[in-house]
Amino acid sequence: MFRPKVNNIILGDCEQRLKSFPSNFFDLIITSPPYADARKTTYGGIEADKYNEWFLKKSNEFFRVLKNTGTFILNIKEKVVDGERHTYVLELIMKLREQGWLWTEEFIWHKTTSAPGKWPNRFRDAWERCLQFNKNKEFAMYQEAVMVPAKESTKKRMLNLNENDLARQASKTQSTFGRKMSAWQNRELVYPDNVLYMAAECKNKGHSACFPSKLPEFFIKLFTQENDIVLDPFVGSGTTTQMARKLNRKYIGIELNEEYHKLAIERTNQD
Amino acid sequence: MFRPKVNNIILGDCEQRLKSFPSNFFDLIITSPPYADARKTTYGGIEADKYNEWFLKKSNEFFRVLKNTGTFILNIKEKVVDGERHTYVLELIMKLREQGWLWTEEFIWHKTTSAPGKWPNRFRDAWERCLQFNKNKEFAMYQEAVMVPAKESTKKRMLNLNENDLARQASKTQSTFGRKMSAWQNRELVYPDNVLYMAAECKNKGHSACFPSKLPEFFIKLFTQENDIVLDPFVGSGTTTQMARKLNRKYIGIELNEEYHKLAIERTNQD
DNA sequence: GTTCCGCATGAATCGATAG
DNA sequence: ACTATCGATTCATGCGGAA
Numbered sequence: 001m002f003r004p005k006v007n008n009i010i011l012g013d014c015e016q017r018l019k020s021f022p023s024n025f026f027d028l029i030i031t032s033p034p035y036a037d038a039r040k041t042t043y044g045g046i047e048a049d050k051y052n053e054w055f056l057k058k059s060n061e062f063f064r065v066l067k068n069t070g071t072f073i074l075n076i077k078e079k080v081v082d083g084e085r086h087t088y089v090l091e092l093i094m095k096l097r098e099q100g101w102l103w104t105e106e107f108i109w110h111k112t113t114s115a116p117g118k119w120p121n122r123f124r125d126a127w128e129r130c131l132q133f134n135k136n137k138e139f140a141m142y143q144e145a146v147m148v149p150a151k152e153s154t155k156k157r158m159l160n161l162n163e164n165d166l167a168r169q170a171s172k173t174q175s176t177f178g179r180k181m182s183a184w185q186n187r188e189l190v191y192p193d194n195v196l197y198m199a200a201e202c203k204n205k206g207h208s209a210c211f212p213s214k215l216p217e218f219f220i221k222l223f224t225q226e227n228d229i230v231l232d233p234f235v236g237s238g239t240t241t242q243m244a245r246k247l248n249r250k251y252i253g254i255e256l257n258e259e260y261h262k263l264a265i266e267r268t269n270q271d
Numbered sequence: 272m273f274r275p276k277v278n279n280i281i282l283g284d285c286e287q288r289l290k291s292f293p294s295n296f297f298d299l300i301i302t303s304p305p306y307a308d309a310r311k312t313t314y315g316g317i318e319a320d321k322y323n324e325w326f327l328k329k330s331n332e333f334f335r336v337l338k339n340t341g342t343f344i345l346n347i348k349e350k351v352v353d354g355e356r357h358t359y360v361l362e363l364i365m366k367l368r369e370q371g372w373l374w375t376e377e378f379i380w381h382k383t384t385s386a387p388g389k390w391p392n393r394f395r396d397a398w399e400r401c402l403q404f405n406k407n408k409e410f411a412m413y414q415e416a417v418m419v420p421a422k423e424s425t426k427k428r429m430l431n432l433n434e435n436d437l438a439r440q441a442s443k444t445q446s447t448f449g450r451k452m453s454a455w456q457n458r459e460l461v462y463p464d465n466v467l468y469m470a471a472e473c474k475n476k477g478h479s480a481c482f483p484s485k486l487p488e489f490f491i492k493l494f495t496q497e498n499d500i501v502l503d504p505f506v507g508s509g510t511t512t513q514m515a516r517k518l519n520r521k522y523i524g525i526e527l528n529e530e531y532h533k534l535a536i537e538r539t540n541q542d
Numbered sequence: 543g544t545t546c547c548g549c550a551t552g553a554a555t556c557g558a559t560a561g
Numbered sequence: 562a563c564t565a566t567c568g569a570t571t572c573a574t575g576c577g578g579a580a
Contacts, residue, residue: 125554
């Protein structure tokens with residue numbers, strides 16, 4: 001059978017590019033697609049009312065190329081239109097079910113760094129949906145890979161480790177942080193719950209969307225093993241593929257925009 | 272005009288009992304209705320597929336008795352049916368909009384101490400929806416009443432405004448400048464966001480639903496003033512009415528079950 | 543090497559103003 | 562009346578430079 005090249009960032013529209021991939025190929029599809037009406041200059045700005053029509057053609061291909069035991073994670077949040085939360089995401093969930101997807105779970109990503117603002121009739125929006133879809137009730141899940149320390153306060157800290165912390169950890173030596181790390185590791189580990197608490201680090205200046213690396217890291221660990229194949233069909237600046245490579249997974253990223261495509265290749269292959 | 276007695280816990284079905292109330296009467300309706308299929312012995316167990324039909328008849332009365340500037344808070348979470356999250360809550364949101372409600376916002380209640388458990392293919396469910404509906408785009412909201420302490424890092428910065436802050440302030444008109452600056456420097460309190468993080472205390476043994484008093488407290492403070500009238504049409508063990516009384520709001524609670532009704536009266540009137 | 547401090551800015555939203 | 566653009570508001574955090 002023809003096997004496409006993996007560990008590759010492809011330029012183009014995911015719906016078209018995926019046609020050259022065999023069915024039942026990927027173990028995990030994880031993506032944060034352009035939100036409705038959000039990125040006018042970069043994606044042509046899909047209107048909220050036309051969003052589902054646009055998205056369902058893509059997701060139909062996702063369904064085909066995902067393994068039967070695979071998982072599809074969709075990070076999305078509806079915006080406020082005319083004072084109300086728009087319902088297109090709710091409708092999309094139901095349309096995806098009609099397309100054959102099982103809506104297994106909805107994780108909440110609690111963004112600690114949400115956009116500022118003060119309005120007379122609403123507070124700051126601090127969360128996004130991470131919708132989990134599957135093709136079958138039986139799917140691969142490796143819960144042990146994402147266990148966290150038992151204490152709530154510590155759990156937050158672990159989920160929220162920034163690269164600065166990681167760098168210091170890597171430098172080892174007798175830094176305070178290193179000592180703390182070993183202390184945490186001695187504590188009892190428990191399974192997390194379906195609320196993910198992490199900062200929206202936005203270092204990637206080239207890309208307007210905040211997609212913290214902790215998010216793909218969590219789901220890649222949870223739903224794949226080493227050498228499994230991960231797809232991000234809207235790979236943007238390459239956060240998903242970068243984490244996949246770091247975690248020794250195979251990856252395919254697809255990106256329509258030439259500049260992001262270039263950036264994604266750079267970021268994925270650095271160190 | 273006939274004015275029904277307030278500060279009262281009524282025995283009966285809310286749809287029927289509300290008929291004796293005038294239109295545009297309540298400032299806030301907040302409730303945690305029996306979830307689909309969850310409380311078979313106490314409510315006859317509304318099936319997930321028939322839930323909306325059942326609920327929409329009630330919410331139609333809610334719409335009538337709520338003031339035009341009032342708010343309806345619905346605490347609800349869909350259950351897992353056959354391995355999938357059921358979509359009846361999503362459908363309910365859209366049906367409520369057809370009924371005339373505006374879906375203003377969705378708050379997330381992050382339950383810190385939800386029941387432990389281990390399943391092969393999902394984690395602990397640690398959140399519920401608190402859906403905000405309104406009759407008009409203009410509604411009463413008292414944001415200052417629910418402000419929370421600022422993070423330490425932010426407090427420090429406020430004590431020591433830097434040039435960047437000054438520059439951003441300088442772009443404003445003169446009149447705003449002075450006023451706002453002093454407000455900032457004295458600020459230890461900031462506005463919360465739309466993720467509520469509170470423990471699910473379940474002291475009320477008599478009632479099966481966990482509805483921590485912090486939840487009605489937050490929304491009562493946010494959407495009403497003293498002497499405003501609060502309704503909980505599924506008052507259960509009386510958490511909402513207890514908090515309403517404590518906060519010097521008027522209240523009506525309605526409960527179908529005789530034992531809960533008795534319990535709600537007791538708990539509401541205890542100091 | 544560590545701690546502290548200053549700085550920039552973000553998947554936002556609203557209301558006013560302009561065309 | 563309806564749409565497009567613009568200014569104002571506001572908090573958390575990572576980063577870099579200094580002590």
